[in-house]
């Protein structure tokens with residue numbers, strides 16, 4: 190498909206060029222940027238709907254503020270494509286989210302216009318406050334501007350930051366990009382509150398907390414602002430939640446009306462003395478009908494045909510781990526009314542939407558609130574329910590103190606279903622599920638499992654459902670399974686017992702999790718080299734199958750552990766066991782294959798594992814050198 194005509198955008202080398210454009214030209218530029226975003230993402234895939242919703246905001250912010258001296262922070266960063274196009278990265282946009290290409294998020298190492306990286310949500314106001322304080326302490330930095338979505342502002346961290354910023358009365362600008370969508374429809378009382386602020390306020394109306402700001406607005410907007418204030422609060426000058434927190438609140442404004450957005454930003458910039466909250470109403474997917482009309486507003490899409498909006502379907506050979514989990518959970522919930530599920534704003538990403546369709550009263554979307562979700566589940570477990578907390582590995586990091594303090598210390602039987610374990614592909618290092626085994630297996634009383642294939646995942650759901658003795662976790666990767674037959678129902682696995690899939694004499698591969706397939710391929714390669722290989726699936730990092738490990742060490746010249754996670758995970762557990770049980774004293778030869786001690790950059794998952802040195806060929810080479818060392 191031909192690229193769109195973009196005569197104004199073609200003349201923009203960077204944000205400074207926007208300062209020379211008239212307001213009318215800026216409005217035209219926004220149209221061109223929108224067309225460019227659609228064209229780019231149709232070729233690369235990515236977070237289309239969110240980026241389309243902030244086109245006017247991105248153009249206006251760069252026209253009014255002075256980046257990169259002024260620090261512009263996009264919360265999550267998944268909506269940053271217009272910003273990247275305007276900040277000198279247009280020529281590389283068609284490498285978006287690919288190996289060696291432009292990141293799908295903001296990234297400090299990529300551009301001086303990305304002053305603070307992101308990908309996990311709700312960090313932007315804290316970061317903006319940090320820059321504002323640094324400025325006021327004499328650092329060479331200008332204004333601080335955070336753009337945060339209505340979904341991301343549901344997280345506790347955003348309130349911690351507003352609480353602090355309002356109290357410190359630091360001059361900074363928060364733009365609330367309210368498109369009434371998270372990945373799924375937004376949930377929670379805050380979402381209702383924002384809708385209440387929106388309802389009844391005429392679109393042309395600005396609501397300014399400070400009379401001074403209202404007075405300095407152009408006439409029609411000023412009247413609208415006063416009307417909106419009275420409509421919302423019933424009293425002129427009454428406070429919104431944001432005002433109570435110490436912010437000057439302006440809005441709601443139409444985030445797609447360039448004149449309104451420019452007037453508001455200019456006025457706020459000219460008059461603000463403390464923190465300002467600008468509430469902009471936007472439409473996720475704005476300007477591209479297939480996105481605007483889709484249920485998910487094209488939050489994250491693959492490549493698509495621009496004319497029809499039809500997305501390219503990836504060929505799938507086996508069901509996805511997420512789908513297998515979701516179905517197994519729904520089946521388990523049908524048999525046991527004590528089973529409940531918690532998701533932190535990702536019902537479809539985690540597959541709990543399958544259970545929600547059947548048992549809506551037992552599935553809780555808590556919003557982007559992983560910390561709350563974990564503690565909420567802990568109390569449900571304390572009351573006798575059987576909660577499954579389904580959270581991606583990378584986002585579970587947010588709930589770690591709650592896992593330690595509220596779950597593990599109290600020995601509560603919360604079931605953690607940890608999706609996206611291992612390398613995930615185009616979302617890159619920020620979304621890698623690298624650390625969960627390390628941070629869970631060191632907790633007293635925690636059971637930690639990893640599924641070697643999708644059949645094992647079904648068994649692990651059954652095992653977790655039946656396990657009431659304390660917390661239990663199971664991890665599985667993004668993407669499709671190995672194509673093995675999926676049982677229903679699953680079997681309850683003996684806790685702390687692994688399995689042997691293939692018996693050999695020379696070397697043992699001890700796999701933990703979904704690299705089992707790679708181990709089996711490596712075993713074939715090694716057999717062809719004349720090396721006889723045992724492949725075992727540990728299933729448990731905690732408690733360890735110490736009998737299995739002892740047998741493998743005793744009956745092979747060497748053992749290699751393999752896992753899709755960082756050092757400090759499964760291998761560390763095995764090494765501790767062997768060290769303390771005297772295994773090494775008796776000459777055990779052991780090597781570990783984990784993710785290397787660096788963050789792996791975005792690419793396809795296969796390319797990321799190649800970069801990490803974790804392919805079947807890498808296992809084969811490690812096996813050969815290890816055997817040489819063992820027999821030298």
Ligand SMILES: Cc1ncc(C[n+]2csc(CCOP(=O)(O)OP(=O)(O)O)c2C)c(N)n1
Nearest residue numbers: 239308309310338339340341370371372534
């Ligand atoms: C801590 C954390 N949890 C979950 C996510 C997954 N996530 C990415 S974007 C998103 C929704 C954000 O909604 P909003 O801020 O309203 O932005 P929109 O997509 O509507 O533009 C979620 C839940 C995340 N990035 N970080």
Ligand SMILES: CC(=O)[C@@H](O)[C@H](O)COP(=O)(O)O
Nearest residue numbers: 265267308489538609616667
């Ligand atoms: C921006 C973000 O954090 C999510 O949208 C994420 O990209 C979802 O990834 P999955 O495609 O793995 O669900």
Ligand SMILES: [Mg+2]
Nearest residue numbers: 338339340370
């Ligand atoms: Mg939103």
